[in-house]
Amino acid sequence: MRSVAVWGVSESERGPWGKVLVVFFGYSLLIYVIGTVIVLRLPWGFTRVDLMMAVCVEIAGRFPIWVSLLWCFLWGYVSDVFQGRLWGLHGAAYLMVVYLHRLWSSQMDVWSLWYRALLVGLGIALQGVAAAVIVNGGPEMTRVFITTAGQALFSIMVSPFVMAPIPWILGEKDR
Amino acid sequence: MPDWLRRVRLVAVVVVMGGAMLYVLSLNFRPPAQMDMLQRTVVETLGPLLHVSRKAAHSVEKWVQGYASLRHVHEENELLKKQRAFLESELVRYQEAFLENQRLRRLLDFRDSLRVETVAAEVVVQNAAGWSRTIIVNKGFRDGVQTDMPVVGDEGVVGYVLDVSERYARVLLLTDRDSAVDALVQRNRVRGILGGLDTDTCELRYVRSNQDVRPGDLVVTSGKDGIFPEGLRLGVVKQVSKDPSALFQQIVVVPTVQLSVLQEVLILKSLPDFPVQWLEGTAKE
Numbered sequence: 001m002r003s004v005a006v007w008g009v010s011e012s013e014r015g016p017w018g019k020v021l022v023v024f025f026g027y028s029l030l031i032y033v034i035g036t037v038i039v040l041r042l043p044w045g046f047t048r049v050d051l052m053m054a055v056c057v058e059i060a061g062r063f064p065i066w067v068s069l070l071w072c073f074l075w076g077y078v079s080d081v082f083q084g085r086l087w088g089l090h091g092a093a094y095l096m097v098v099y100l101h102r103l104w105s106s107q108m109d110v111w112s113l114w115y116r117a118l119l120v121g122l123g124i125a126l127q128g129v130a131a132a133v134i135v136n137g138g139p140e141m142t143r144v145f146i147t148t149a150g151q152a153l154f155s156i157m158v159s160p161f162v163m164a165p166i167p168w169i170l171g172e173k174d175r
Numbered sequence: 176m177p178d179w180l181r182r183v184r185l186v187a188v189v190v191v192m193g194g195a196m197l198y199v200l201s202l203n204f205r206p207p208a209q210m211d212m213l214q215r216t217v218v219e220t221l222g223p224l225l226h227v228s229r230k231a232a233h234s235v236e237k238w239v240q241g242y243a244s245l246r247h248v249h250e251e252n253e254l255l256k257k258q259r260a261f262l263e264s265e266l267v268r269y270q271e272a273f274l275e276n277q278r279l280r281r282l283l284d285f286r287d288s289l290r291v292e293t294v295a296a297e298v299v300v301q302n303a304a305g306w307s308r309t310i311i312v313n314k315g316f317r318d319g320v321q322t323d324m325p326v327v328g329d330e331g332v333v334g335y336v337l338d339v340s341e342r343y344a345r346v347l348l349l350t351d352r353d354s355a356v357d358a359l360v361q362r363n364r365v366r367g368i369l370g371g372l373d374t375d376t377c378e379l380r381y382v383r384s385n386q387d388v389r390p391g392d393l394v395v396t397s398g399k400d401g402i403f404p405e406g407l408r409l410g411v412v413k414q415v416s417k418d419p420s421a422l423f424q425q426i427v428v429v430p431t432v433q434l435s436v437l438q439e440v441l442i443l444k445s446l447p448d449f450p451v452q453w454l455e456g457t458a459k460e
Contacts, residue, residue, distance in 0.1 A: 084302070
């Protein structure tokens with residue numbers, strides 16, 4: 001398998017591909033199940049966030065671009081299937097986050113937790129605004145935007161907890 | 176890698192990605208039908224896992240609730256706490272079984288009284304994200320479930336079947352913005368279309384401002400949309416706003432079914448061949 005350095009991280013630092021697969025399938029599935037079974041059932045609208053966005057940011061930062069794209073398509077599609085509406089919205093939001101990460105990676109400290117948490121919040125906000133524009137419209141827009149802003153803030157707070165196990169799984173040293 | 180191979184690879188990636196995007200986007204314009212093979216694979220693979228996880232989460236939730244109710248016993252003594260914890264967890268189990276029994280009994284009574292062929296189903300995934308209200312239930316076309324079949328609970332209408340796979344079906348809830356049910360105000364037969372408003376409420380649309388609708392009025396199905404039988408309970412009018420300059424009034428309706436805590440539902444496999452006004456009678460009671 002080709003050794004690819006992704007944004008300054010060599011393959012040896014990322015760990016063997018078995019661990020990559022654990023993150024790609026196992027950990028992503030775990031977060032998806034937690035999100036679907038627990039987070040989406042929480043009683044407050046602002047807490048019902050897409051936890052997979054945090055995984056997406058980590059994937060975008062640590063894995064080669066084609067792995068990120070594959071992840072976006074796969075997990076975006078799985079989310080869409082169980083959502084049953086607005087096909088492509090999850091995948092598009094994940095792809096947008098991957099794109100933004102690549103765009104900014106040369107100018108920002110991509111290993112800063114703040115940067116990654118804010119990117120998650122931005123992704124959630126973009127996803128929420130897109131959904132609000134497509135679905136809601138009309139007089140409820142203000143309320144929906146407030147909920148979306150709340151979801152973005154909440155996801156910024158929660159995302160470090162979702163992202164933290166990934167470097168641990170990959171066996172990376174502290175940065 | 177030779178330059179031509181690099182170009183071929185790039186073209187292949189673009190074609191595959193473009194194809195995948197087109198496929199996913201095309202699903203937005205697809206009429207409701209059986210899920211395609213890819214969707215079925217995802218639902219059939221992850222469905223059981225999500226079902227088990229949901230049950231496990233439910234048990235943990237109950238356990239936590241039971242434990243929380245025991246916290247004050249800590250202050251008495253350790254032995255008593257252990258005894259109490261055991262008894263409490265047993266009690267929670269029995270209460271849970273009792274409540275489930277009651278729910279299923281009500282559902283069974285309701286099913287018997289409907290006199291139509293029904294399928295009982297359990298909710299596997301409840302999707303209450305900001306922009307859509309759907310649930311996945313554990314019955315599919317293997318059990319005779321088809322698109323557009325009405326889904327009800329013992330308290331009233333839940334929604335209708337949107338897509339079906341072998342063992343699972345996706346149900347569009349009443350509270351979804353794209354849901355539309357032909358409805359009547361039971362008291363004076365004023366007609367409108369009931370659609371979703373937000374997570375917990377619906378809106379009775381297209382009711383003229385000069386029509387008499389009051390908070391507390393019961394809204395039932397009209398039976399004229401070809402999906403739901405007549406007279407099933409939909410919800411209760413919560414709020415009525417009239418704008419003198421507007422053609423229609425704004426009517427907020429709270430569904431009779433508590434959609435956020437739904438666990439079991441009935442899927443009506445055929446419409447009854449008689450009017451079911453008696454259901455409205457039960458609603459009055």
